[in-house]
Amino acid sequence: MLRIAVAGDDVVLHPSGAALLATHKTLLIADAHFGKAVSFRKLGVPVPSGTTSETLATLDKALADTGAERIVFLGDFLHSRRSHAKGTLATITEWRERNMRLEITLVRGNHDDRAGDPPAELGIRVVDEPLALGPFALCHHPKPREGAYVMAGHWHPCISVGGRAFERLRLPCFWFGDDSGALPDNAVGVLPAFGSFTGMHRIEPRAGDRIFPVAEDVVRAIPQLPIA
Numbered sequence: 001m002l003r004i005a006v007a008g009d010d011v012v013l014h015p016s017g018a019a020l021l022a023t024h025k026t027l028l029i030a031d032a033h034f035g036k037a038v039s040f041r042k043l044g045v046p047v048p049s050g051t052t053s054e055t056l057a058t059l060d061k062a063l064a065d066t067g068a069e070r071i072v073f074l075g076d077f078l079h080s081r082r083s084h085a086k087g088t089l090a091t092i093t094e095w096r097e098r099n100m101r102l103e104i105t106l107v108r109g110n111h112d113d114r115a116g117d118p119p120a121e122l123g124i125r126v127v128d129e130p131l132a133l134g135p136f137a138l139c140h141h142p143k144p145r146e147g148a149y150v151m152a153g154h155w156h157p158c159i160s161v162g163g164r165a166f167e168r169l170r171l172p173c174f175w176f177g178d179d180s181g182a183l184p185d186n187a188v189g190v191l192p193a194f195g196s197f198t199g200m201h202r203i204e205p206r207a208g209d210r211i212f213p214v215a216e217d218v219v220r221a222i223p224q225l226p227i228a
Contacts, residue, residue, distance in 0.1 A: 001065065002212060002219040006189060007135040007149035007179050012066060015217045016058045017172060017192040019151070020066040024133055027068035029059070030140075030153025030191035031076045033111065035088040052088050055195050056095045063102075071102055072131065074153040074191065075109020075140025077118055089119060096122050107131050109140030109154060142188045149179055149187045156193040157203045159213055159222075170202065171213040178208030 002013045003022075010022035019028045034052050062068075096104075105125045106118065117126045130137035130145055137148035142155060157175045172193065177186030186208055205211050211222050 002221065004176075004210070004212075004221075006151075006176060007187075009134055009136070013174050013212055013219045014062045014066060015214050015219050016062045017174075017194045017214065018059075018062040018066070019174065019189075019191055020068055021133065021136065021151075025067070025069040026133065027062060027066055027071045028074055028138065028151055028191060029062075029071060029194045030074040031109075031156060031193035031195055032073060033076055033078075033193070033195040034092060035078050035115075051195070052091045056091065058194070059095075063099075069102070071104045072133075072138050073104070073106045073124075074138060074151065075107055075129070076111040076153065077106050077109075077124075078112065078115035092118075093122065105131065107138055107140055112140075142190045144186075144188055149189065151189045151191070153191050153193065155190050155203070156201050157190050158192070158201065159205075159211060160202055161213070171215050173203070173214065174212040174219070175203055175205070176210040176212075177206070180208070 001015070004011055004013065012020040012022055014020065017030070020026070021028065032055060034055065100123070104123065105127060106112065107127055107129050118124045129139035129141065130148070132148065135149055137145045137150045139150050139152045140154050142150060142152035144150060158170045158172050161169050161171060174189070174191060176189040179187050186206060192214065212219050213222065
């Protein structure tokens with residue numbers, strides 16, 4: 001894990017793609033997309049099974065490593081209405097029953113609008129963005145908001161590293177815009193997608209951005225682009 005400062009608060013970056021707001025003991029999870037694989041299979045696309053269990057196992061490790069007491073999902077909890085499949089919801093319900101001590105909030109994203117809210121029996125508070133917490137505005141969409149540093153998902157960010165084009169490797173990354181006040185429009189942080197069956201989109205860092213790729217279960221820092 002890697003501890004950094006964002007908007008004056010301690011943020012711990014976990015190699016799963018989760019981020020702990022240490023002061024608030026809150027684990028941020030972006031783009032879990034539970035039930036994406038079953039959604040594809042119902043459309044006749046042959047994709048792997050067991051992705052929900054895999055994602056929940058990763059979540060268990062992130063909780064154990066960070067000691068978080070609450071979770072905020074930054075949108076796209078369920079992938080689609082087809083994600084309400086009996087098997088998918090049974091796996092999530094079993095996990096929830098083992099973790100009833102946790103306070104869980106979902107900030108609705110674009111996929112949640114289509115999928116609908118999680119079943120009430122999961123005991124998940126569901127809100128629209130933004131959700132205020134300390135200096136942060138917790139959102140799904142990475143858009144600046146006046147007076148707060150936005151923590152969001154949606155983009156599934158990654159960077160390309162390596163040599164020649166055919167040898168380059170794509171790595172999921174945390175992407176934090178400048179929070180010094182020099183570039184207020186960049187005061188947005190984007191977490192990598194957490195789900196085990198999600199795509200990635202390559203980003204173009206801007207001056208003042210901080211990028212933290214995840215490689216081999218290690219979060220690394222790369223040099224910050226200077227502000228002109």
